[in-house]
Amino acid sequence: MTHTLDPVVPADRTSRIRSAWRAAWDEGRVEALDDLLSPSYVRRRGPAAVAQDRDQFKDSIRAVREAFPDLRTEIEDIVEDGDRIAIRWRSTGRHTGAFLGVPPTGKPVEVSGATFTRFDGSAVTEEWVTFDSRQLLEALGIVTTTQRAAIDPDLVRGVHRKFITGVTVVTTDDDGTPRGLAVNAFSSISLDPPMVLVCVQRSSATHPALHRASHLGISILAAGQLDVAKTFASKGEDKFAQVSWTPGTHGAPLIDGSCAQLEVEIGERLEAGSHTVFTGRVVSARHDDLAPLVYSGGGFFDISHTAPLPW
Ligand SMILES: Cc1cc2nc3c(=O)[nH]c(=O)nc-3n(C[C@H](O)[C@H](O)[C@H](O)COP(=O)(O)O)c2cc1C
Numbered sequence: 001m002t003h004t005l006d007p008v009v010p011a012d013r014t015s016r017i018r019s020a021w022r023a024a025w026d027e028g029r030v031e032a033l034d035d036l037l038s039p040s041y042v043r044r045r046g047p048a049a050v051a052q053d054r055d056q057f058k059d060s061i062r063a064v065r066e067a068f069p070d071l072r073t074e075i076e077d078i079v080e081d082g083d084r085i086a087i088r089w090r091s092t093g094r095h096t097g098a099f100l101g102v103p104p105t106g107k108p109v110e111v112s113g114a115t116f117t118r119f120d121g122s123a124v125t126e127e128w129v130t131f132d133s134r135q136l137l138e139a140l141g142i143v144t145t146t147q148r149a150a151i152d153p154d155l156v157r158g159v160h161r162k163f164i165t166g167v168t169v170v171t172t173d174d175d176g177t178p179r180g181l182a183v184n185a186f187s188s189i190s191l192d193p194p195m196v197l198v199c200v201q202r203s204s205a206t207h208p209a210l211h212r213a214s215h216l217g218i219s220i221l222a223a224g225q226l227d228v229a230k231t232f233a234s235k236g237e238d239k240f241a242q243v244s245w246t247p248g249t250h251g252a253p254l255i256d257g258s259c260a261q262l263e264v265e266i267g268e269r270l271e272a273g274s275h276t277v278f279t280g281r282v283v284s285a286r287h288d289d290l291a292p293l294v295y296s297g298g299g300f301f302d303i304s305h306t307a308p309l310p311w
Pocket of ligand 1: 180181206234
């Protein structure tokens, strides 16, 4: 009687991926990836994100699992084409540990994405990963998809008129041409690092230049600069011909005689309703001993005529 032994067939690539993913993502045994990923492995997430090596990838899986200990990743589709494999996946887990600076919410989170894997022989040398980051941000409550508000805009406008602000001129150098507009939607975000924000309507003529700029200037107008506020609240083609200004150290035009000035390296450009919120890091700052121009209820005021309250 003869016995034929089955030859030892190495597991095919797709089943090796399935079992390494299950071990690493679902069970936290990230060492299982060492059998699949080459020591020179690179994981890419697009031009803006920093590429990861194998150890950094394993660290990132550990961090995700600390935030989502019950993480489950389901491979929904896997397609092989020569040395390349495309994987469509869906991960679910409950957010019980801090993640992306968000304290635990206890919320169930679901993220879907695709990974494109390239083998060199028996090891994966490169992966491209893409996933719906907005789905993740919404699930964590970082962003909320706004519904149309059933509230009278005049009522909201009336509320805003009760809020007192200063007036700034937000500027940028647009390839040699100074551009700017009057903005009272300015706020400090943080002091360490020093960050601020401004909100600019997308319909503004200055908006496209601000959007493509790396830096913007913010000049807080002094009480004596009502004419400057009016100029920059207008739609004039060459507003800068009517005022005296000086380029800042980072190139943004700064209005002479204003009581304080900042230059900001733009970080994020967040689309919000009719406006873009520009956030950024303060890279230069100065202020003078001048009273600021005040804006309230549609009118301008000189703060030096107000009475300080004891507190
Ligand atoms: C006191 C004051 C505050 C303003 N604040 C803002 C603001 O925060 N954001 C904004 O987009 N427009 C604001 N505007 C309106 C713009 O300055 C105005 O629409 C300007 O004409 C835009 O110029 P541009 O189209 O040349 O960019 C403000 C206007 C005034 C008078």
